[in-house]
Amino acid sequence: MRGEHAAYACGATLGFLGDLLAADPRRGHPVAAFGRAAGAVEHRLWRDHRGYGAAHTALCAGGAAAAAALLHRAVRHRPGARVALTAATVWAVLGGTSLGREARAVGGALAAGDLDVARERLPHLCGRDPQALDGPQMARAVVESVAENTSDAVVGALVWGALGGVPGMVAFRAVNTLDAMVGHRSRRYRRFGWASARLDDVVGWPGSRLTAALTVLAGPDRRGALRAWRADGSAHPSPNAGPVEASFAGALGVRLGGTLAYGGRVEHRPVLNGGARPPGVSDIDRAVRLSRRVGALALATTVAGRLAVGAARRTAVAARSTGAGSRQTRRTR
Template sequence: MMLVALALDLALGWPKALYDRIGHPVTWLGALIAGLEQRWNTDRPARRMRGTAAALLVIGLAALVGLGVQLALPSGWVGIVLGGAIAWPLVAMRSMHTHVAAVLHPLQDDDLPAARQAVSMIVGRDPAQLDPAGVSRAALESLAENTSDGIVAPLFWGAVLGLPGIAAYKAINTLDSMIGHKTARYLEFGWASARIDDLVNLIPARLTGLIFALVSGRAKASLACMWRDARQHRSPNAGWPEAAMAGALAVRLSGPRIYGAEVTQEPWVNSGAADPGPADLRRGLGLYARSMVLLAISLCCIAIWTIWPL
């Protein structure tokens, strides 16, 4: 099913006409989360408890829907194809490439305002002060982190647990992106969402870093950078694919950044390397494409082994 989902996403993405007609599962989840947050994130003494209840409700509902659909599928190849079609919108391989390429093209044309506008669609920081190197860094960091969150992790949990797994993971990831922030409003209410997201991404994040290293042509440097610098990252998981990509491309990532009016002094990843530029961003997209090929081959091998055990 995950191979079918990956193939459909590669071929079609999520068509705008379909989005305009029915939306997207992430927007459905987002509407549910926003409604719960608006109603339950009010009583300070009970914020953590209510936030935990909201997270478990959203995750449980997503998993239950996935399980119900999976149990209703016919057996054999028809069920596999139908299940893959249902999982298709939960994989973001094509859109990830599209969004990063949208940053690369204006950067190559020396159109910094357009590049800043494009990168603002995929990062949370303020792009207004970013120079070309800063825009390239932000795009590469987003590419690395979202390869794990948007592609490897959902496919991993879908391969392990089927439709309930990929649906529950997408609910967890959406919860974290909406309410898992360390702000006054969400620190307590989003606590459980952030912790659960950290837990379910432990394996996929490290797996993504390994995949980057294996297809990079600089496996030793990529693995060394990942092992050395990943734990210095503010996130327990994002540092692994980011460090692997930094080592693979021989550039530095992370470092100080601006969120709203706040400047955070983050440590550099691969600090002794040069800043990235448009050429490095282009190489990053090439690394991403090769990683997706290896991921698809790996899924294919697992599927064959599942059908015809050795």
């Protein structure tokens, strides 16, 4: 047990550093391969029915988690292989560096006044209609996407790694990917994507709350982050995006939320941190730096938590063994 927790801590750290040094490749990424497989399953299973959508979610997410569990079981007696598998999985499921790269690409185009390039790059971050957005609206979209994806692409994965190891991380990323593919409220996916969306809400809950808490801790305005989280976090239609976006808004001193065009429809979302100014181009880089600090703190928190649980279990086992030994000694006297 002790070796298992140490192997996870070492592997998670190496995988996190790997994401910092080598962002997601343009081609051949494992998550993209999962997306193609899930799309093929959807092609065969799709019906305008929640039951078929639930089967799609169970088959895709469950299959990915089962494959990861088999890999983890195969290396359980080989410490070096456990570290390597954990590192590779953490690198594959994290997307913090790619998130920052894409956000700064849009920010750079906006700073240069090239709205066409900014609109071309924005879909790499979010599903909003870029043609309906001007420069300030795109800056807001980028900051909101950085906030939400800090939870989805970094912190949430690390939380489930600490809780469930390699299978936990893979299951989380699979569910999150399915939600991005079929979990939105379009005519095609309103019923079929229901199960993926609801499951994503469940698995994303702990990561989003840890993200909001770490944003309060790491942000330039701690009081503002905490105040906005408390006041506006529950107003967002997403139970997990709300706390994260609100805390980012408060930490950065900007106003998020409002009207947006998404998936061919217009939504009017509540304003977060309403008394602040709207975000500008310079806030994109500030949001990326905050996201990186939150990610590093999440790694430290989850690794420390897993090591602490392992130490507590060892202490409990030792105490039971000592107690059993004492009782045996008394019986032999």
